[in-house]
């Protein structure tokens with residue numbers, strides 16, 4: 087089955103009760119048993135729920151994996167992955183991680199004795215020097231947030247495999263429409279379903295997909311034992327969103343390209359970060375591991391003025407000033423004061439998150455309106 091068919095039919099079965107085309111919202115906590123233990127596959131909705139299960143199968147199919155697990159948020163999904171580890175274990179991760187992931191690692195899991203190394207991975211071989219006998223997980227995002235660095239998933243997977251370390255990829259920015267990390271050798275794919283998979287800014291959810299049954303078993307245990315699951319209503323909404331993923335992503339990519347090119351030609355703009363530019367340091371890797379370049383674009387203004395950046399985002403009218411990304415509507419954010427405010431200034435500036443950096447999640451509106459809006463806001 088090709089990807090554009092998978093988004094609509096992948097992992098889906100007609101509902102056995104009435105043949106409803108969409109899975110019903112099984113808004114129930116428990117299921118009747120004929121005799122103790124005698125049930126129809128569902129006992130209690132923390133453990134399993136038919137609507138959530140339909141979603142988990144759909145996401146697993148899109149990522150070319152075997153097992154999908156849905157959680158109450160993207161961070162709850164990452165939380166479950168780190169719970170595979172023990173005190174003393176070490177994790178190597180990308181240095182410009184999503185701010186919430188950085189906070190979860192440093193403010194929650196460091197207290198439990200897990201050690202994190204935040205490093206530049208534009209060159210995958212940089213990882214090797216941080217590997218020791220305690221290294222159990224490599225965690226990457228590509229493209230990274232908000233600097234749009236590209237990490238070579240295949241090269242990273244080869245290093246991980248050689249040292250028997252799990253490789254997890256946060257695939258939120260790219261979505262399986264653009265890249266499929268499991269196919270490139272990763273062990274775990276993670277999504278903030280809140281973003282492109284849901285696609286309509288109407289839910290908060292996370293997901294994991296794996297291929298290996300023993301790893302899936304351990305993660306299902308954690309999902310049930312810790313209980314950070316999502317509800318049936320949100321599972322239904324996410325499934326509905328996924329059905330148009332390919333159509334939305336195609337337009338996100340077209341609009342992202344138009345916006346990146348407009349910004350690059352603007353005299354007040356200093357730098358534009360978008361992996362589709364030939365001058366992007368890892369453009370060749372992006373071209374080889376992604377089907378297109380996505381709808382996320384970041385830029386800085388000449389003079390790097392904090393107040394001016396705030397004025398630009400306040401003047402935008404079609405773009406909404408908001409955290410998050412990946413919805414049909416265009417959003418703009420100012421990482422230094424919003425998504426990355428929890429990362430110390432010195433730390434964030436090391437990775438390029440300077441005062442004038444603005445991040446755009448380019449939506450699927452008309453290109454002309456988006457460019458006109460940026461034009462009036464930048465002035």
Ligand SMILES: *Cc1c(COP(=O)(O)O)cnc(C)c1O
Nearest residue numbers: 159160161184256258278280291
């Ligand atoms: C939003 C986001 C997360 C966290 O997901 P939530 O659903 O907000 O918990 C993790 N990684 C990336 C790249 C994100 O954009």
